[in-house]
Amino acid sequence: MKEKTKLLLILAVFLLAYFIPFSHFRIQSAILEAFNMLQDYARQHVLLCLVPAFFIAGAISVFVSQASVMKYFGPKANKVLSYSVASVSGAILAVCSCTILPLFAGIYKRGAGIGPATAFLYSGPAINILAIILTARVLGFEMGVARAVGAVVFSVVIGLIMAYIYRKEDAEKSVDEAMFSAGTEETRPLWKTTLYFLTMVLILIFATWGKPAIPVGFWNAVYKIHWFLTIALLFTLFLMLKYWFNKDELKIWVDSTWGFSKQILPLLFVGVLTAGFLMGRPGLDNGLIPNRYVSMLVGGNSLWANLFASLAGALMYFATLTEIPILQGLMGSGMGKGPALALLLAGPALSLPSMLVIRSVMGTKKMLIYVSLVVVMATITGMIYGAWF
DSSP: OHHHHHHHHHHHHHHHHHHHHHSSSHHHHHHHHHHHHOOOOOIIIIIIIHHHHHHHHHHHHSOOOOHHHHHSSSSOOHHHHEEEEEEHHHHHHHOOTTTHHHHHHHHHHHTTTTTHHHHHHHHHOOHHHHHHHHHHHHHHHHHHHHHHHHHEEEEEEEHHHHHTHHHHHHHHHHHHHHHHTTTOOOSSSSHHHHHHHHHHHHHHHHTTHHHHHHOHHHHHHHHHHHHHHHHHHHHHHHHHHHHHOOOOHHHHHHHHHHHHHHHHHHHHHHHHHHHHHHHSSSSSSSSSHHHHHHHHTTTOOOOHHHHHHHHHHHSSSSTTTTHHHHHHOOOOHHHHHHHHHHHHHHHTTTOHHHHHHHHHOOHHHHHHHHHHHHHHHHHHHHHHHHHHH
8 A cells, every 4th residue: 555545544534533423323323323234234144145155156266167157158158148047147046236246256257258247247136036026015016027127127238238338358358268168178077066056056045045024835935944955955065075076176165265255255344334324224214314315305206316216225235125125114105116116126236335346356447337327227217117107
């Protein structure tokens, strides 16, 4: 760090410490809320969501050949296949905006084209089947359908736009594609590698399987046995690691997983603290910005209401499914249907913590373009939906 940067950082900390009115109730509440949100995040998401995701990302970077990534997600891959797989990935993974980050970083760093990679990044948290079903039940059938269709369309359109903007960069990846295909013989049969990854993905899915709001049907039946399924899968994974992998491979896998953890976790924690300080935890009114201001700003179906809902959703952190009761409360306080859909399309796919990590993976400019595309498309879609309904 340069001396000038150090001086500016010290000066900024001094000014904040000097001028912030810490005796004010709202400031005290926001500071406490930031750490409460960090604690909730650590308890609910780190062990069951992020840790499995980090191990999957580490496995992608070690056991998936660059040639395979280029074949299915590279710049020269069949666009129908790559975008189809990327755009519906959330239906399988059912993860939040932060859990998808290690997986996105894994495929992006292995050479995936920026189009399919960003389509995967958006769709992962946006196309959660349980969330869409719950949206339809709680907020209305048309809202659930609009969310599902909008999420799939968004992921493809955003991916295609990103691919077009950075087509020259993707073309440079394609130049070395022949190099990736040389000397990439698999050390084990494809079916073993497939089962290995499937087992880890299922562990992630079942370990985070939430209790459904309405305790009937398939989702509740799985919830009752999800820990038994998770334990059985963990035991299966242990046997795979013992008999299919050697010690050197496992060491490289752990090192790669640790590399992703070091890069992502600190940024996530800083982002969660900031989001908690500004907005507070979902459903509470303890952040720096009072909830009543949010409700006042998202009534009706104006351009500003939809834009504000999109921006607020993009900055806030939503754990999986928490956006639905929040929106139910906001709509009960006068929030328009258009802004509600705008928040649904921007919120689960983005958050301040995820923006920090995306920036570290693909740079500030790409991150800003990606976020802008999500916000603009969510705003326009919200206005159209609000005009129809």
